[in-house]
Amino acid sequence: MSSPTRMGLSRYRLLAVAAVGVLAVLLGLLLFGNLNRNLVYYLDPAEALAQQADYGDGRRFQLGGLVEEGSVTTTADGVRFTVTSTAGPDGTTIPVEYRGSPAQLFGAGIGVVLEGFWRGPVFASDTMKVKHDENYRPPESEST
Amino acid sequence: MTAPPTASPGAASIGPVFGRRLPIAAGVAGVVGLIAAMVSPPDFVQGELVRLMYIHVPAAWTAYLSFAVTLGASIGWLWRRRPGLDRMAAASAEVGVFFTGLAIALGSIWGKPTWGVWWTWDARLVTTALLFFVYLGYLALRRAIPDPLVRARRSAVFGVAAFAQVPLVHFSVLWWRTLHQPPTVLRPGDPSIDHTMLAALLLNLVAFTLLWALLVRARARIAAAQDRIDEAEPTRPLAGDAVSAPRLEASDV
Known part of the structure; x- marks a missing residue:
């Protein structure tokens, strides 16, 4: 019984990695890249x-x-x-x-x-x- | 009686996975590119660090190329429904994810001594990281769908839609303020690079493109062989006969 379940999990593991990666990038951008509070990288x-x-x-x-x-x-x-x-x-x-x-x-x-x-x-x-x-x-x- | 019975289907007709001429061509081009990168002059600002450009830029361009081929093959599949086009799209996306990761890693290594940081949250870096993870999602989607036809259709749509990111990545340095410098070669007008350095860059671009072709072709051939095996044995047991599925017994419940 465990082998189909594990198959199913490994099938979706990469999908989870991709989704977590996208979210981590967006979260990081908002937390650390939003220093000027308008997503402009720097002010001249x-x-x-x-x-x-x-x-x-x-x-x-x-x-x-x-x-x-x-x-x-x-x-x-x-x-x-x-x-x-x-x-x-x-x-x-x-x-x-x-x-x-x-x-x-x-x-x-x-x-x-x-x-x-x-x-x-x-x-x-x-x-x-x-x-x-x-x-x-x-x-x-x-x-x- | 001359032909032996084929034990594993497709094994006789796969042929060599990597081929013969393309690996030699890629190897020679790689050596030439390396020599060109080493004998090219240092930069007036960056000094020897500029040599990282000769691998970082080709890695990024090859990633663009991969996703463009995935786009083309996906459109082709939606049009003609030929399984080979689906395999081509998948192979190219897989190699593209590798080269995107390589471009990010090499850019990070180049960024530390020149910019002073491994990473920064500017538009070019963020869009490239998203490109990496979204195409990782493309590969994940392919794994998550067992049915070949459904998989091919959904991933073809994904492969077309996700390509919108490539121009976003390329023009991010023009559309937003970034730490990353704007394009040197792929821009209107004369490339803003010394022409001996440009020659070294183009030689390395050829080497990376040959390596790309080698990897995509090998991956597509492996996928074709896998498809042939799957078609020949659609109901192959997962773990052979050694493992039998456990049965519920009344006394255990």
């Missing part, structure tokens, strides 16, 4: 400044932008730099204080997505992700 500097009042009480969100050239200075427990919306000089900028060791590819000019909160006019962050772009080429010295 202009949006972050415009919505500064909404994120007053140390509410965390993700800020995305480019690290401004020449703005990176090392501090005792991290780095201080400016995030800008565009590579040019006329972008919207936000000063950032980052605690912790920066990501491996961190440097001036690269894209970053920072998790943190407003501390006065400064964005205090403790989690950094580097957003590299879709361009691939050899270093300048090796290009022909």
